[in-house]
Amino acid sequence: MQTVIIGSGNVAYHMAKAFNLKNIPLMQVFGRNSEELKKISEELNVPYSTEHLQDADLYIICVSDNSVENVSQIITKKDCLVAHTSGSLPKEILKGEYRKASFYPLQTFSKSKELDYGKIPFFIETENEQDQQFLFEIASKISENVMESSHEKRKYIHLTAVFACNFVNHLFAKAKEISDSQEIPFNYFLPLIDETVKKIHDIEPKAAQTGPAVRNDVKILELHEQLLKDESLKIYKTMNHSIQKMYEL
Template identity: 45%
Template structure:
């Protein structure tokens, strides 16, 4: 059984608590949280501490806090030569304090508070300083997911940028589409099958092969009709930028 202490009470931390507390091969010994009220619905109070000096012994300490707070939290840990990892997609291994062995345990997924997720297909991206610690993190990752990858800090940076494009930016475009529908009294659910089919296609095709639409066809009349329709300058700018990017990408 792998003993884990988790530090944090935010979005990612709560999802990790939710999955780890229900896995028989993981002993979630304790959670450190400055605001224990955020975790009362997940754990008994006896498992939550807010004093660094009361942090229990464990095989691995997972820091799941905002990127800006990782260095501060790791620096305040009252022990040394233990395995301490963070869950950030954009922070280097070096952000962790040198007094402990360092690692990264990064679940690549979008997490929303209150919405349960199945960790089984979620990629867990790992990085450590030595092989023994990597094997420990790999075993931990395999306890909750079927997809565990060794990804170094530079690779993780590029992966995080790519994730922003395919997740956060795409979701913002959904938001724009939803506003356009609402403004014209159209249920957004009319677009659901299109969204699902588009997402499904890129599981089978390269994104470039799956691309369709007026920009790809250089259908200038349709493009101009769309631009004439859009009254929001921000939407017009985004439409033009993405149209040009699709056309430039098709030439590569």
């Protein structure tokens, strides 16, 4: 079985690296950004191209959701399987006469950050049993958490991930903006952040809630609002309002 990865971003890089680590043959990384492709190619010893897409059995499209449809049209081969890695798109977004699939790794990928691939949940959807078995086999070489998932369910998995990861990271960025403004080193907050996350491995997040909003500490809420403005103030009010609704305060 010959596989090509299409894309040169964070997901493409980590998928290629995971394949490499598990000795799953990879015949090419293909994309538009020759500089990024070259880096991946050199690190993983895999050929790359920006022009000639290799003939393969499996193409994994790792590009931003905006581009999946366009990119899927460069594959003109019919007897092959094409999978995208998007959490939110249906497999039917792929436009070609090949067999279609979704191969969604639930993780946040940054090139500069090494990952343990073994625990990443993979969600797979295919057109037929054989393709499913094939993608399960590949994903199972990378991770111990491989599952089937419909597009309907995957949309909600992605949405949950946006709250639990993308928005959480943005809160860290806003928090750092506040601490930077007062020359307070952000690493003071790392034990607190680590504990916040450790907690929810043992306790339901709803039961783990602390802070002025859940205590309905009106004076502190007012004081904090005076220290904030613009987007930070909007986040502060929105989050507190939502906390107070959840606990019916």
